[in-house]
Amino acid sequence: MSPADAPFAAVAGWPAAHSLSPAIMTHWMEAEGVDGRYGVLEIPPERFARAVRACAGMGMAGLNVTVPHKTSALALADTVSEAARAVGAANLILFAEDGRITADNTDVLGVEAALSQAPQNGPAVLIGAGGAARAALHCLKAQGREVRIVNRTRESAERLSAEFAVSAEIYETPAPKALAGAGLVINATSLGMAAKPPLEPDFTVCLPGARAFDMVYAPLHTPFLGAARRAGLTTVDGLTMLIGQARPCFAAFFGASAQPDDSVRDVLLRRLGEAP
Numbered sequence: 001m002s003p004a005d006a007p008f009a010a011v012a013g014w015p016a017a018h019s020l021s022p023a024i025m026t027h028w029m030e031a032e033g034v035d036g037r038y039g040v041l042e043i044p045p046e047r048f049a050r051a052v053r054a055c056a057g058m059g060m061a062g063l064n065v066t067v068p069h070k071t072s073a074l075a076l077a078d079t080v081s082e083a084a085r086a087v088g089a090a091n092l093i094l095f096a097e098d099g100r101i102t103a104d105n106t107d108v109l110g111v112e113a114a115l116s117q118a119p120q121n122g123p124a125v126l127i128g129a130g131g132a133a134r135a136a137l138h139c140l141k142a143q144g145r146e147v148r149i150v151n152r153t154r155e156s157a158e159r160l161s162a163e164f165a166v167s168a169e170i171y172e173t174p175a176p177k178a179l180a181g182a183g184l185v186i187n188a189t190s191l192g193m194a195a196k197p198p199l200e201p202d203f204t205v206c207l208p209g210a211r212a213f214d215m216v217y218a219p220l221h222t223p224f225l226g227a228a229r230r231a232g233l234t235t236v237d238g239l240t241m242l243i244g245q246a247r248p249c250f251a252a253f254f255g256a257s258a259q260p261d262d263s264v265r266d267v268l269l270r271r272l273g274e275a276p
Contacts (some may be wrong), residue, residue: 008059009253010039012051013066017042020217020268021064024246027267028258036061036254048072052093056101061253062094064246070131077103087134088163092249104252106245107135113244114213114236115139115184122183122207123148123169129156132215133188137164150178180205185233187214187224203231211235217242220272239268 011021017040025038041063043051048069053076055063065073070089074080077093081104084090090103123146126136133149137160140147147168151157154172161168171178179185179201201224203212212228217238225235243264250258258264 007036007061007254008039009036009061009063009249010041010055011064011066012041012043012048012069014044014048014068015042016040016066018218019064019066020242020271021066021246023267023271024243024264025250025253027264028250028256029254031263032254032256032258034254034256038253043069045069045072049076052076052101053099056095056099059097060095062092062249064249065091065093067131074103077101079103081105083108083138086164087138089131089134091245092252094252104248105135106248107241108138109248110241110243110245111135111139114240115143115211118211118213119183119207119209120145122146122181122210124184124186125150125178125182126168126186126188127151127201128188129153129160130189133160134164136186136188136215137166141166145184148178148182150175176202179203182206183210185210185212185228187212187216187222190216201227203228203233206231206233208232209234213241214238215241218272220269220274239265242268 011019022038029036045068070091073090073093074084078100079102084103084105087105090105091107092104094102124140125148126133127150129151141164147166149157149168150171150173152173154170157170211234213236214222214224215238216222220237228235247258
């Protein structure tokens with residue numbers, strides 16, 4: 001296959017230079033012997049639609065889409081997957097030979113990877129009601145779990161609960177009683193990045209064997225996860241979700257499956273300055 005014929009994909013965002021997607025995709029292409037290319041496109045919001053259509057016309061395989069373009073990607077699509085429609089956002093768009101655009105959401109698969117083998121007893125507490133929380137709530141609804149949503153504004157949490165038709169208990173921050181008896185706590189906000197988070201969950205009131213999942217991966221060791229570990233919870237960092245959502249994207253772009261090993265995690269740990 002000539003370089004011109006090799007599948008070409010990219011991550012699109014504003015900004016996007018910090019994305020770990022190129023490291024993931026390059027590692028898997030090398031590991032699987034895939035002849036392909038993967039780049040970075042920094043696209044301002046006002047130019048996103050025009051840029052995406054240009055990418056389709058160039059014969060690209062597709063794009064990974066990151067903030068702030070996930071809802072715009074959904075609006076541009078000719079075909080929308082069930083997951084993307086349910087979540088109301090797309091992190092993957094694929095281009096057909098005729099230029100038609102398909103939008104999908106693999107963030108839900110990333111959340112599912114993070115929640116695999118999580119205890120099913122006790123309520124699930126979802127911190128946040130913004131864009132990142134949507135994929136998590138979609139997965140929790142599919143599990144049929146009791147859900148509690150903790151958010152700065154009650155109105156936003158109530159809208160999210162109503163949109164997903166989930167009968168969630170709503171708590172405004174600070175919410176000292178929200179974690180009582182919880183079996184799962186998900187942080188879908190940026191609070192995990194703060195040295196002194198505005199919300200400091202009391203993980204000691206969770207059920208024995210509870211799990212805490214932080215969607216943040218930079219920094220990897222967040223105060224949120226540190227507090228959970230000190231209370232004895234099992235923790236899952238944001239790299240698990242990042243890798244989980246990337247696997248189906250790699251297959252869609254390059255027609256190959258990435259092997260389910262930990263080698264790509266080691267690559268990302270080194271990129272983040274962490275010893276594997």
